[in-house]
Amino acid sequence: MTPSAMPRVIRRRSNACPPDFASHLHPVVRRVYAGRGLLCDADLGLGLDQLLPVSTLEGLERATDLLMRHRGSRIVVIGDFDADGATSTALVVRCLHLLGFRDVGFLVPNRFRFSYGLTPEIVAVAARQQPGLLITVDNGISSHAGVAEAARLGIDVLITDHHLPPPEVPGAAAIVNPNLAGSGFASRALAGVGTAFYVMAALQRRLQHAGEQSESVAAHLDLVALGTVADLVPLDRNNRVLVAQGMKRIRAGRCAPGITALLEQAGRSATTLVAQDLGYAVAPRLNAAGRIDDMALGIECLLTDDVTRARELAARLSALNDERRAIEHRMQAEALDAVAALDVRERATGVCLYDASWHQGVVGLVASRIKDRVHRPVVAFARAADGVLRGSARSIEGVHIRDVLEAVATRNPGLMEKFGGHAMAAGLTLRESELERFERAFLEETGRWLDPEAEAIIDSDGELAPDEMSLRTAFELREAGPWGQAFPEPAFDGEFTLVESRIVGERHVRFRVRPHASGEHFEAIAFNFLTPERGAPDVPSGRARLAYRLDVNDYLGTRRLQLVVEHLEGA
Secondary structure, eight states, X not given: OOOOSSOEEEEEOOOOOOTTSOTTSOHHHHHHHHHTTOOSGGGOOOSGXXXXXXXXXXXXXXXXXXXXXXXXXXXXXXXXXXXHHHHHHHHHHHHHHHTTOOSEEEEOOOTTTSOSSSOHHHHHHHHTTOOXXXXXXXXXXXXXXXXXXXXXXXXXXXXXXXXXXXXSOOOOSEEEOTTSTTOOOSOTTOOHHHHHHHHHHHHHHHHHHTTOOOOOGGGGHHHHHXXXXXXXXXXXXXXXXXXXXXXXXHHTTOSOHHHHHHHHHTTOOSTTOOHHHIIIIIHHHHHHHHHHSOTHHHHHHHHOOOHHHHHHHHHHHHHHHHHHHHHHHHHHHHHHHHHHHSOGGGGSSOEEEEOTTOOTTTHHHHHHHHHHHHOSOEEEEEEEETTEEEEEEEOOTTOOHHHHHHHHHHHSTTSOSEXXXXXXXXXXXXXXXXXXXXXXXXXXXXXXXXXXXXXXXXXXXXXXXXXXXXXXXXHHHHHTOOOBTTBOOOOEEEEEEEEEEEEEXXXXXXXXXXXXXXXXXXXXXXXXXXXXXXXXXXXXXXXXXXXXXXXXXXXXXXXXXXXXXXXXXXX
């Protein structure tokens, strides 16, 4: 997280522990868990036996019936061009091969030639392979026209998705989605790859009942962990089980060679892997294929079992990620200039941004960065085709961005050509001539959700005692994860004296700090602290209140405690 110049409020979580709760754990870990609602020892288990039963997800019996009918057919998996879609595609292809399905291929829409999802155009491309069955992963729940086209061609469709469904769902042969209306499944937070995993697990169970044995589909939980973390879905108990079990496999070296190769490219160790390594190191390299080139490259990296080939593909993905970062840096600077030029009243409830030169594969990242700066919902647009804009929306706590877009569509029929997404992220397309009208409608709708005086909240797990600010505590917290969306990495706050500071790498600031309650000094770093809206690069000094995370700085084999500053007041 980048320390923001915008006013923020530090809010401490309630983290009182029952006296008999997890007495074997480090006291700080106990408080952190309590602050996230874990209050009894039974809440702590993350074994596979804690996973919600496969039988409780609706639609799986019909899905497995369909898969069994097509065991001898050509099957084509239709993926998506983000990391969740890539891992979902690789998972289903690998698992179907594992379970004896021999004629399986995949197809992922190129972002720059096709729209998202199972469109009639993608169905036409898939039909050249003469499939009997199309399986969508991480898409399909809004693909009425594509499903109808497949039916016209005599091709069955199995939709596996996790996006919020429209009022009427497509007429597919089978649908599995934990967010369908009336679903009783206890976790609506499954990612696309998590939903696909449940389908494959149900298929394996069906084959076992028929007397067929194979390696468990759980062998591919490394892909589930990566896709779940990358898609920023809430890490409820069920998702934490999936991520923890997948990370366990990666740490043990029992994972797709492509994941190991991507970690190597990022300079991260598989044996000490944490969820943040997947989210900040592996996922961006995988996503770069879909943003800059073609996600088929990323999927191939996850599918190959050849270590040399995996390393070649990971190197290409890393190069694409470097290109993506350069493009994003330019676009972000332009977006910040555009935001600075807006009247405060024009961004009281949201921000719409568009530049004809922007790259459509990167606008989502720009929207996310600007959202963090201004603490308002943001939509960033790029030109997708003649007269058509493609937008990526990112939101803040308390504003469900897909519901906002649905309300805009209801009040303004025909304004948007397509839209879909989640609470925190969504996508849409519209005619360029409708941009101003959309902006007015968007700001009007976000105004119904958002208090214009709303401030960004930083949740803290409280203040650490001097003896708790230690390398041991940092290691204990690292092992206590996985941390992620809705189960955030622990953060703390306290009063410090900034003893000295210096600029590193142009935008970062490294400090030596001393807690007011202690005479000991600690290393601290604020990443991306020097941003355009801060003006001249004045390095703070003196007394300050910090919100920070404990980190292990491993440099040339020497491990030291480091505070990662997320917010700084009083400098």
